[in-house]
Amino acid sequence: MSDLPYIVGNWKMNGLRGMLSEARSIDRASARYPKVQVALTPPATLIHRLHEAMQSIGIGGQDCHAEESGAYTGDLSAQMLKDAGADFVIVGHSERRAVHNETDAMVRGKAEGALAGGLSVIVCVGETEAERDAGKAEEIVAGQVEGSVPRGKGAELRLSVAYEPVWAIGTGRVASVDDVAAMHRNIRAKLVSIYGEAGSGVRILYGGSVKPDNAAELMAADEVGGALVGGASLSAESFMGIVDAASQKVAE
Ligand code: PEP
Numbered sequence: 395m396s397d398l399p400y401i402v403g404n405w406k407m408n409g410l411r412g413m414l415s416e417a418r419s420i421d422r423a424s425a426r427y428p429k430v431q432v433a434l435t436p437p438a439t440l441i442h443r444l445h446e447a448m449q450s451i452g453i454g455g456q457d458c459h460a461e462e463s464g465a466y467t468g469d470l471s472a473q474m475l476k477d478a479g480a481d482f483v484i485v486g487h488s489e490r491r492a493v494h495n496e497t498d499a500m501v502r503g504k505a506e507g508a509l510a511g512g513l514s515v516i517v518c519v520g521e522t523e524a525e526r527d528a529g530k531a532e533e534i535v536a537g538q539v540e541g542s543v544p545r546g547k548g549a550e551l552r553l554s555v556a557y558e559p560v561w562a563i564g565t566g567r568v569a570s571v572d573d574v575a576a577m578h579r580n581i582r583a584k585l586v587s588i589y590g591e592a593g594s595g596v597r598i599l600y601g602g603s604v605k606p607d608n609a610a611e612l613m614a615a616d617e618v619g620g621a622l623v624g625g626a627s628l629s630a631e632s633f634m635g636i637v638d639a640a641s642q643k644v645a646e
Contacts, residue, residue, distance in 0.1 A: 396431055396597075397595075397597070397619070398429055398430060398431045399429075399430050399431065399613060399619060399620045399640035399641070399643055400430075400431045400433070400554060400597050400599060400619060400620030400621075401430055401431070401432050401433070401620050401621050401623065401633075401636055401637050401640050402432075402433045402434070402435065402452075402454070402484075402516065402556075402599065402620065402621070402622050402623065402627075403420070403432075403433070403434045403435065403623050403624075403626075403627025403628075403633050404435050404456060404484060404487070404601075404622055404623065404624050404627060405434065405435060405436045405437060405456075405627060405628060406437075406456065406489070406624060407437060408437070408628055409436050409437050409439075409440055409628075411440070411443070413436070413440070413628075414440070414443060414444070414447060416628070416629065416630050417434060417436065417440075417444050417447065417448065418447060418448075419630035419634075420432070420434065420451060420630045420633055420634065421447070421448045421449060421450050421451050422450075423630060423634045423637070424450040424451050424634075424637060425449070425450040427637050427638070427640075427641050429641060430637050430640045430641050431452065431620070432450065432451045432452070432637055433451055433452030433453065433454055433482065434448075434451060434452075434453060434454070434627065435453075435454040435455060435456045435483075435484055436453070437456070438455060438456070438470055438475070438478070441453055441455060441475065441478040441479055441480050442478045442479050444479070445478065445479020445480070446479070452481050452482060453479055453480050453481060454475075454480050454481065454482040454483055454484060454513075454516070455470065455472075455475040455480045455482075455483040455484070455513075456483070456484050456487065457470075457483065457484065457485060457487070457490055457504070458470055458471060458472045458474075458475055458483045458485065458504055458507060458508055458511070458513075459471050459472075459504065459507065460500070460503035460504045460506065460507040461507060462507070462510070462511065471507065471511060472507050472508040472509075472510065472511025472512070472513050473511040473512070475511070475513060476511055476512050476513055480513060481513060481514060482508075482513050482514035482515060482516065482552075483504075483508045483513050483514075483515055483516070484515075484516045484518060484556070484622070485501050485504040485505050485508060485515060485516070485517055485518070485542075486498075486501035486504070486505070486517050486518045486519065486538075486542050487518045487558075488518060488520055488558060488560045488563060489563075491518075492560075497541075498537070498538055498540075498541025498542045499541060501517060501541075501542040502541060502542050502543065502544060502545075505517050505542065505543060505544035505549075505553070506544040506545070506546065506549070508544075509544055509546070509549055509552055513552070514552040514553070514554070515544065515552060515553055515554070516553075516554045516555070516556050516599070516622065517539075517542050517543050517544075517553065517554075517555050517556070518555075518556045518558050518601070518622070519535050519538035519539055519542060519555060519556070519557060519558070519581070520535065520538075520556075520557055520558040520559045520560050520562075520563075520601075520602070521534045521535055521559055521560065522560045522561065523559075523560065523561035526559065526561065531559075531577065532576070532577065532580045535557065535577060535580060535581065536580055536581070536583075536584045539555060539581055539584045539585065539588070540584060540588065543555065543585070543588060545588075549589075550585070550588075550589040550592045550593060550595065550596050551592075551595075553596050554596065554597040554598070554599055554619070554620075555581055555585065555596060555597075555598050555599070556598075556599040556600070556601050556622040557574070557577050557578060557581060557598060557599070557600055557601070558600075558601035558602050558622060559577075559602050561602075562601075562602025562603050563601065563602050563603070563624065564603070564624055564625060565602075565603060566603050567602075567603060568602060568603045568604070568608055568612070569600075569602060571611050571612060571614075571615045574600050574612060574615050574618060575615040575616040575617065575618070578598045578600070578615065578616060578617035578618055579616060579617055581598050581617075582594065582598065582617050585598075597619035597620060598617055598618065598619050599618070599619060599620040599621055599622045600612050600615075600618050600620075600621055600622070601621060601622030601623065601624070603625075604621045604622075604623050604626060604636055605626050605632065605635075605636070606626070606632055606635025606636055606638070606639060607635075609621065609635070609636040609639035609640065610639040610642055610643075613639055613640050613642070613643045614643055620640065621636060621640070623636055
C-alpha cells in the first residue's frame, strides 16, 4: 500500500458527459503532484469515459454488489466496475448505509467482493451526531471497522478506511482537528487488532466538508493519510486546492 497522501473525489449522483472537462482539468493538474495520489469516483455511467481520458488519476466506483454476477437488477459487481476501467471502489458510504439500509456485514461482503474482483477498496465509517453527543463516537466507529473491513489473506494491502462523521458530510461542519486525530488513532488501534502490525499500513482518510481552506490542517493531523471529498470535488479549482494542501504535507 502506498503511503502517499490519497485524495479521492466522490461525485455522488452528479455528473453528465459535460463534467468530463472538469475531470480532464483535474487530471492535467494532478500530473504536477506526483507525490499525491489523486482519484475520482464519478457515477458509474462515466467510469469508462474517464478511464479512457485520464492519465494521472485513479478512477473508482461508488458502490458494488458483493456477488460477481446474478439476478440483482440495477446492481453492479466489482468485476463490472473493473471491466469499465475502475481500479477501486468505495463501500459503506453513510448515504448508502442510511438510504439503502446497509449493515456492517453487507459492507464487509461488498468489500470482500471488491477485492475478489481485483479492485482496491475504501471502506467508510462514521458516527451520527446523536452518537457523538451521547459520547459513543469512538465505540460506534470501532464497531463499524470491526464489522465492515474485509478479511482474508492480504486484504489490508488493498484497503483504505475513510472516517466520515455523518454530521460533517455535505453540511459545511468539520470535525475539529483534535477529534479527527483522536478518531484516526482509534481506527488505527482497531486495524492493528484485526490485521496485526500490517494494520499500521492501512491509509485512513478523513471526509466531511473538506475544502481548500481547511484541508492543510486536517491533512497535518495524526494518522490522516488523505481525504474523501464530496462537494469540493465537483470543481477542479476547489479539488486541486485540496490536492495542493496534501502536497504540503509531503513537503514538510
Ligand atoms: C462525501 O461524500 O464522502 C463527503 C465527504 O462529502 P462532502 O465533502 O461534501 O462533505
